[in-house]
Amino acid sequence: MSVSQRLSDLREVMQREHLAAFIFPSSDPHQGEYVPDHWKGREFISGFNGSAGTAVVTMTSAALWTDSRYFIAAEEQLKGTEYQLMKLKIEGTPTIAEWVGRACGPGAEVAIDGACSSANSVKALIADLRKQGGITLRTNLDPLKLIWRDRPPIPDAPVEIYPLKYAGEAARDKIARIRKALREQHADGMLMSALDDIAWTLNLRGADVHCNPVFVSYLLISSKDVTLYIDKVKLTPEVLAYLKAEGVGVAPYEEVKNGLKNYFEYNILLDPDEVNYTLYKSVTREIIEEESPVKRMKTVKNATEIAGFKSAMLKDGIAMVKFLKWLSECSDCSEISVSEKLEQLRSEQPLYRDISFDTIAGYQAHGAIVHYEATPETDAPLKREGLLLLDSGAQYLDGTTDITRTIALGPVTEEMKRVYTLVLKGHIQIELCKFPSGASGTQIDILARKDMWREGLNYLHGTGHGVGTYLNVHEGPHQFRMEWKPAPLVEGMTITDEPGIYLAGNFGVRIENTLLITPYKETAFGKFLQFESLTLCPVDKTPIVREMLLQEEADWLNAYHQRVFDTLSPHLNADETAWLREACASI
């Protein structure tokens, strides 16, 4: 069915409902990073398949907003449709509310499916539209139910128990801790809708979402009950019995609205950046709008989880070394073929389950596209020269990995060496940082950038994010970031360290380890923390300009490489060990 047919079907609904415009965001009811096909409504209505974008359709026009990552792809995919491309953060681009205001005029009624956007984002949209001559927003209609005939169902992959030997804390104990945190906020209960928070709380994992071992559901906690709203087809008798034993009741997924209506306590905590607007509006009790306490609890790993991370990182390091040795010898490789080889080597490791995100293998100019994913059309053959940026990770049952290496495939230019060394310096300065417990990632972020800034270089993404325990590879709320991130960094958190520099049309460099926050020392000035590299894999030394490194930076690299060699070599064959010895030799 063509986009124009879909638009025509939609406009029939809009006419019937007297709607001047319909807005399709890229989010789903659970605000996850990856959206199951069932909720890819924006893609259905526009044909544009990028991960970020909003489509708006009026009776006579249509437009799609996306960011610079997708300008080229969106232009191609929208060709031949009536969609106008709206380039976000480009001078002169109207906001969605401004454009709707002009297209629909004062007093119009427009709509969005309130179930597919967070409470805060819909509230902001309502305020913005009101300023456009009093445009009102209807939120209780999902036209896709009527017009999307072959709509994929909500995924129903089976749920499995995440064993205590990996989780380290029983679900009932986590629930007790959550209730304690709620009481501290004078909250009687909470609704959880973030899928990784639910999976973490219940020690369950699923397979509903690409790369994220989560399952579509809601979890309602009151002072007396815990109810999991889920399609029961996903639950084996074993999981049902387990839930019962942990004190968790089960109800159908679509019953959550009724569950909220019947919630009988005095108040309920809802994270308005997490819970969707429709559920938010269906609450009849007092709402405490706060960040979900589960977010921070989940980020602080217990001893069992840390041991699991170390085991997963060892396996990932072994796979990476086998891969890097293979890459150093391969001929006729391409971006896609190296990604496949790496995935294959990882899959041979014990407890391997999946990749943790789509591999980014960007050769030369492709390395400068921050979210590049090779397709058969773009797949570049690798030559024995220049830089390959490779950002990848895996889901093992005992932990999640995330690593970036930029590899010189042969001779590289002086500019590449200079840029590579600046990124490496930034990476190492974060590794070397000691800081008071509770410092924020916003404070520390500059250590990765200060040497680049002196050269007038920078990168526009964050420097690091938390990593889940056999869960989502992106885990908040703490980050290293230029923007304000108040979440304090505390002992037991994981966080990536991944500065980069991207010269458009030329090449890109990023170097990433996943770090663990551990105690450093206690003094009269309080408790100080440090970072420990969990990732075990050599950093390519060939593009380093040694004179640009401080002695402490060279010392760090040599000590890190020594540890990588000592830890990995017992698990490698003689050829691999020889390769690794060379890769880890001192500079």
Place this chain on the structure above:
Amino acid sequence: MSVSQRLSDLREVMQREHLAAFIFPSSDPHQGEYVPDHWKGREFISGFNGSAGTAVVTMTSAALWTDSRYFIAAEEQLKGTEYQLMKLKIEGTPTIAEWVGRACGPGAEVAIDGACSSANSVKALIADLRKQGGITLRTNLDPLKLIWRDRPPIPDAPVEIYPLKYAGEAARDKIARIRKALREQHADGMLMSALDDIAWTLNLRGADVHCNPVFVSYLLISSKDVTLYIDKVKLTPEVLAYLKAEGVGVAPYEEVKNGLKNYFEYNILLDPDEVNYTLYKSVTREIIEEESPVKRMKTVKNATEIAGFKSAMLKDGIAMVKFLKWLSECSDCSEISVSEKLEQLRSEQPLYRDISFDTIAGYQAHGAIVHYEATPETDAPLKREGLLLLDSGAQYLDGTTDITRTIALGPVTEEMKRVYTLVLKGHIQIELCKFPSGASGTQIDILARKDMWREGLNYLHGTGHGVGTYLNVHEGPHQFRMEWKPAPLVEGMTITDEPGIYLAGNFGVRIENTLLITPYKETAFGKFLQFESLTLCPVDKTPIVREMLLQEEADWLNAYHQRVFDTLSPHLNADETAWLREACASI
């Protein structure tokens, strides 16, 4: 009159008014850093004269909250009174609301003078008291009017015109810019109550407040009028004529409330952290609660102001060098006598008006008391050993200065050297920083701390603050600080760079220059900025551990010293030049 007599007078008023408690904060109607004697009500009622503290009096008890800077002083000054000392940030200390809740019981009515606290602080207090069993707060009573018989009047020093050759922009042009900023926020007018904002806007200066050349007044701007509320006795005919020419009307100071009541526009911008609660509540139109746009405008210096700063810094450097040479030779000196000598040398410089804050001259253990001010009782004689911390500044008609040097008066310990070098490294790392325009001080702050943190050392004050143009030495909203300060750093701002380390009972080190933000370079990644030291004065080299400095740090120090020598030496006699040559020699 004794404190107990004052309390008894107050309680008579409280009984008549059925008040269970009265709260006296340390602030005044204009939220300034230094409070004129007229508003020192907390000192009057408690006897405690520290700059920060809140007294609360019930019918049968009294308590005073202050922070760790004042624990010892407060304990002494409250001795023999019925006041109980409440130590802020110490485990177990109740909040004021909690204590009032316990002392007065549910449903009580307590009071504060709403004119002497910001709107936001009173609103927070009201919310906190409500949680204590519904205690209510009355805000329209000033008991000091009744019980403080010899109360000092509101100061009435004459106002003078700040010449355009120093201000660089006419008052009418500043007012036009403010109106433009208000229109951008859809505000029809604003009330200004920060005394330095008013002085800056009108190009007037006064002498009502210690060290700050400001005058007590309010400024009400509407889309049609500008009215200065001030005691007319302060205004000469020349100033009155000037105000008329700039389009500014004049009304009596106490008429401001009526002015607000008669304000006829649709809405008004009020900064609720600046405007006091009584005025805030007297507004009858719609209030736009935003940071005053004047705060940021004032911090960005124009070319005339920058030239004035450089002239003031040259004079201040000459005075500092004469002083340091004198100090290196003096005998029988003490903390107070060196402060007096420095003030005398500064006062010999052209356009000198005043010191810009009370000099901190802390020898050895006194240097570890961050806000130390020597008194005849504490005044320590200086020996030819150890460290003297000297933080001082001046008001010149063309600019305000703020400088800290820590000086080895003779042999120092290895620990002193190590700590001194860590502070110097931190200072230099800020000086060396290049950053994208719009970065915040929270991001940059860590550069001064990262080397200390590795040793488990830290300091709990900010790393830097803005400096006014012949105005307040502390000028916001931008700062270098561990806490979040969203104000972006832009070209033309001044900011101090003053890391320190304080080892209680032992010694303290702080090294401070005042910096100017200037352009660095423009690249594909945007506009980058840098810092330029305005302060011209050698940094003591004798306590430096050279091996602890990076080459770039030693290079910076040598280049800075070369510039100090080249700029100052033409203004010095032969002996002083010889001393300075030695002080500025390369390391």
